[in-house]
Amino acid sequence: MVDFHRWLMPLQYSGIISEHMNVRKRAGLFDVSHMGRFKVEGPNSLELLQNLMTNDVSKLQENQALYSLMCYDGGGIVDDLIVYMINKETYLLVVNSSNRQKDFEWILEHCTEKTASTAIKIEDITDSTALLALQGPLAHKVLQSIELEPDINFDQQGHLT
DSSP states (O other): OEEETTEEEOSOSSOHHHHHHHHHHSOEEEEOTTSEEEEEESTTHHHHHHHHBSSOGGGOOTTEEEEEEEEOTTSSEEEEEEEEEEETTEEEEEEOGGGHHHHHHHHHHHHHHHSOGGGOEEEEOGGGOOOEEEESTTHHHHHHTSOOSSOOOGGGSOOOO
16 A cells, blocks of 8 residues: 555555456556546636637536646646536536645636636535546446446447557
């Protein structure tokens, strides 16, 4: 076990090569709760995120996500992150744990500057939630083996390698 930004995390289990190959060929479940999670809510949420992200957040539909960069006004990267659209006024941002405080402050600063801050609520929900990542080519089979509500149509989901 090692300390990773205040989180105790195992470095490896039976071996890094076998663990890697299992995920690449089958599936692996990871506790990634150390990553930062921010909830952005309100009627101006999309406007704020469009101003902060390099990717087009407006292309998201409910329950979709995109990978993006958040950049400084004069150039350079604040962080790379994932934006999840929960509904048209609620988004979840997953940020790198080492940048959690910096990212949160950057978003708050821009919330005040570029949008009506009263129309947006930004909350750091990292310590009150958990985050699991199920990865690998058979991840959908693992999910299909349990009963989920609502049903997930895996044929319509994007896949990355």
